[in-house]
Amino acid sequence: MKTKVLMAILAVVIAGLIAVPWIASYFYVFIFTEILILGLFAASFNLIFGYTGMLSFGHAAFFGIGAYATALVLIHLEWPFLVCLLVSMGASALLALMIGFLSVRLNEVYFAMLTLAFGMMVFAIAYQWRSVTNGSDGLAGFTLGSFGLGLDLTLANPSVYYHVVLGIVAIAAIVLYLICRSSFGMILKAIRQNPERVSFAGLNVRTYRLVAFVIAGTFAGLAGGLIAPFLRVASPELLHWSMSAEPILMAILGGTGFFLGPFIGSAAFVLLETWITTYTESWMLVLGIILAMMVIFFRKGLLGTAIDWWMEVKK
Amino acid sequence: MTNPVLTIANLSKRFGGVTAVSDINLEVMPKETIAIIGPNGAGKTTFYNMVSGRMQPTEGTITLDGKDITGLPPHKISRLGVSRSFQINNIFPEMTVQENVEVVLSAYHGHSRKLFNIASRNTEIQNEAVEFLKRLGIDSLKAQRAEVISYGDKRLLEIAMVLATQPKLVLLDEPTAGMTPDETRRTTQLIKQLAGSGDYTFMITEHDMDVVFNLADRILVMHRGEKLFAGTPEEVKNHPEVRVAYLGEEDDEAVEEANP
Numbered sequence: 217m218k219t220k221v222l223m224a225i226l227a228v229v230i231a232g233l234i235a236v237p238w239i240a241s242y243f244y245v246f247i248f249t250e251i252l253i254l255g256l257f258a259a260s261f262n263l264i265f266g267y268t269g270m271l272s273f274g275h276a277a278f279f280g281i282g283a284y285a286t287a288l289v290l291i292h293l294e295w296p297f298l299v300c301l302l303v304s305m306g307a308s309a310l311l312a313l314m315i316g317f318l319s320v321r322l323n324e325v326y327f328a329m330l331t332l333a334f335g336m337m338v339f340a341i342a343y344q345w346r347s348v349t350n351g352s353d354g355l356a357g358f359t360l361g362s363f364g365l366g367l368d369l370t371l372a373n374p375s376v377y378y379h380v381v382l383g384i385v386a387i388a389a390i391v392l393y394l395i396c397r398s399s400f401g402m403i404l405k406a407i408r409q410n411p412e413r414v415s416f417a418g419l420n421v422r423t424y425r426l427v428a429f430v431i432a433g434t435f436a437g438l439a440g441g442l443i444a445p446f447l448r449v450a451s452p453e454l455l456h457w458s459m460s461a462e463p464i465l466m467a468i469l470g471g472t473g474f475f476l477g478p479f480i481g482s483a484a485f486v487l488l489e490t491w492i493t494t495y496t497e498s499w500m501l502v503l504g505i506i507l508a509m510m511v512i513f514f515r516k517g518l519l520g521t522a523i524d525w526w527m528e529v530k531k
Numbered sequence: 532m533t534n535p536v537l538t539i540a541n542l543s544k545r546f547g548g549v550t551a552v553s554d555i556n557l558e559v560m561p562k563e564t565i566a567i568i569g570p571n572g573a574g575k576t577t578f579y580n581m582v583s584g585r586m587q588p589t590e591g592t593i594t595l596d597g598k599d600i601t602g603l604p605p606h607k608i609s610r611l612g613v614s615r616s617f618q619i620n621n622i623f624p625e626m627t628v629q630e631n632v633e634v635v636l637s638a639y640h641g642h643s644r645k646l647f648n649i650a651s652r653n654t655e656i657q658n659e660a661v662e663f664l665k666r667l668g669i670d671s672l673k674a675q676r677a678e679v680i681s682y683g684d685k686r687l688l689e690i691a692m693v694l695a696t697q698p699k700l701v702l703l704d705e706p707t708a709g710m711t712p713d714e715t716r717r718t719t720q721l722i723k724q725l726a727g728s729g730d731y732t733f734m735i736t737e738h739d740m741d742v743v744f745n746l747a748d749r750i751l752v753m754h755r756g757e758k759l760f761a762g763t764p765e766e767v768k769n770h771p772e773v774r775v776a777y778l779g780e781e782d783d784e785a786v787e788e789a790n791p
Contacts, residue, residue: 394649399642402650406634409623416583416621417638418609418696424643 218527233382237375246446249378251479251486252385253442254466258478259392260435261463266472267396268428269408271328273460274315274335278308278433280455282440284342284349287450290358297371298364301384301441308437309430311338316429320422332457339455354451358444371445381442388435393475395431404428436463465503469510471517480519534597536561536700536732537582537613542591544577544756551577553756555591559700564726564733566743568767569753575736576618578753579702582734583615584608596699612699618708620685624678628669628688631677632660635695663691667721683714687721694731703735707742719745744768 236248257279264270282304289300315334319327342349349355360371363380370376395401403424406414411421444450453459462485463478470481488506492499514521535558544552552574559565567575580586582593584605592601600608623631636656637643664670667687672680677688686706693701706722707715719742725731726746737743743750744764752759752773760770767773 395646397650398646398648399637399650399653400644400646402630402634402637403643405626406623409625410621412605413621413623413692414634414638415604415606416609416615417635417692418606419638419643420604420606 230386234379237378242374245374245378247486247490249374249381249446251483252381253439253446254462254486255479255482256385256388256442257436257439258463258466258470258482259389259475260432260439262467262472262475262478263392263396263404263435264425264428264432265464265467266477267401267408268404268425270320270425270429271324271464272319272331272429272432273328273457273464274331274333274338275432275436275463276455276457276459277315277335277338278312278436279440279443279459280342280450280452281311281338282308282437283444283447283450283454284355284440285437286441286444287355287358288348290360290445291355294361296362296364297360297380297445301438304437304441305434306437308440309434311437312430312433313426316426316433320425320429332460335455335457335460339452339457342455343452349452352452354449354453355444356449358448360445377446381446384438384442388438389479392431392435396475400424400427465507467517469507469517471520473516474519474523477517477519481517484518533561535559536596537734538592538594539582540592540594542578542581542593543589544574544581544586545589550756552581552588555753555758557751557758557761559732559734561732562726562729563748564722564735564746566747566750567734567736567753568738568740568743568750569759572755573753574756575753576704577756579615579704579736582608583613583702609696609698612697613702614693614696614698614700615702616686616689616693616704616706618704620682620689622677622685622689622692624676626677627673628675628677628680629657629660629664629673631688632663632691632695633657635692636660636663639696660695663695664688666694666725667691668717681714683710683718686710686714687718690721694725698731700732700734703733705736705738707737707739715739715742722746 233248237245261272261275264272285304285307286300289295289303315331319330319334322330343352363369363371369380371380403414403419407421407424415421440454443454466481466485467478468481469484470479471477488503489499492502510517516524537559539555539557542552542555543550555578567578569575577586581588584603584607587602592599594600595611595613598611600611623634626634633656636659637650640656642648642653642656661670661673664673667690669684669687669691672684677685680688690703690706707718710718722733723746726733735746747764749761750764750767751761752767760767760773762770
């Protein structure tokens with residue numbers, strides 16, 4: 217009964233998302249495009265944070281490298297968009313393999329510091345390697361050509377681009393969800409709760425942490441590939457360590473214990489930012505207060521708290 | 532002639548200037564239950580940590596079924612057939628009791644590498660997990676979150692997880708520590724049954740002498756990191772030095788055992 221109601225709610229939400237360009241203004245088409253892309257970024261982060269228990273402070277490195285990869289391919293090679301996204305995923309997977317290989321051997325605060333340090337190095341490279349990355353200005357002036365697969369889509373149209381993003385994020389979310397529910401996903405949850413017991417069950421915990429890190433990085437790269445054409449620029453801000461904080465905040469805001477939590481967190485984050493900044497400049501102050509309240513009173517995040525409340529009421 | 536499951540030769544562990552385990556030699560034969568006793572700080576847990584791969588020995592070799600496993604990491608030693616429980620409960624608190632065993636089973640069967648199966652629909656593993664819970668008499672708790680079951684049941688759950696790796700050698704570190712007398716009786720009975728089934732080789736450390744004398748085929752007495760005596764429960768009971776070692780337990784804190 218309850219799962220049926222939940223499925224019905226989910227179906228309504230998805231139908232609503234599909235209908236956004238027809239029922240809302242262009243302004244909200246942009247807002248929802250951003251929500252979906254950042255939601256995927258946060259969901260990829262939650263695979264290592266909420267599921268595996270690894271607090272990375274360098275996740276923006278993979279998001280940013282994905283954005284740069286798509287921008288570079290569009291500028292120099294003009295390949296179809298779908299191929300750009302695959303290049304973004306490949307580039308971020310490779311980077312995640314390198315950073316992960318050196319980081320996953322450490323735990324907790326040391327892991328967090330090392331990922332932060334690597335994230336800063338990637339930022340510094342993008343900032344200073346002017347011949348390739350165009351330094352602080354970033355890469356701009358690229359245009360989207362075809363989509364690929366022979367589909368005739370006008371990607372320059374924001375509504376079309378929104379639907380493309382919705383489709384790709386939905387597929388990516390399903391893949392991530394399946395991974396979370398697999399035996400591999402179960403082992404990740406076990407590692408968060410008790411890594412020692414997992415290694416005494418005969419598994420190399422380091423390998424599992426590395427694989428999770430690479431998967432998370434790959435999907436962050438996909439999100440990055442989607443954000444570059446949306447912003448029309450791939451700039452060093454996307455790689456900045458403060459960008460690594462966003463998926464952390466979104467995951468906590470929405471609820472780290474639920475697969476859809478980071479998406480809810482992304483929606484809350486972007487919508488609140490949009491609404492609050494129309495009234496006051498001090499959006500960060502308001503966000504800070506909300507986050508403090510969440511952590512103190514609603515540890516399970518918006519989604520977790522809502523589900524708990526609903527289960528209580530419906531008893 | 533049967534070969535020993537485990538052969539320990541000249542095993543030592545030093546922490547700086549402190550010798551925690553010194554020159555231990557031991558052979559464990561298949562299907563026997565061997566108990567390791569000794570006062571706090573005698574080096575029992577350090578000894579376990581070396582056999583299970585949690586610590587590297589300073590000297591000596593550990594051979595499992597003819598294969599040298601000295602200094603291998605825990606996951607490799609576990610794969611080769613040594614499984615252990617800990618003095619403090621070491622389970623997955625937020626999972627159900629059944630899922631706790633399922634994690635170990637999917638590791639054992641290699642399902643843990645599957646990214647796109649649906650773990651909650653793997654009935655084979657689920658049935659097997661329930662089987663192990665039945666063996667420990669806790670299958671009625673299978674749907675409970677592991678953190679809410681009683682202390683004694685948690686210890687039994689950990690033993691179920693240890694057995695689920697189908698080990699050649701089971702190391703139990705004070706299996707009845709902290710249990711009520713009732714739980715201790717129940718657990719001792721269970722271990723005796725499992726040992727009697729002839730499927731397992733047990734190595735047990737324990738402070739409760741009733742439990743030790745009830746379960747052990749052979750006893751190794753350790754004192755200040757060294758082997759004081761090894762023999763049958765009868766021989767140990769009547770050994771004068773062993774009695775002295777136990778009477779002198781209070782002022783014997785020369786070597787602190789490493790954290791469990």
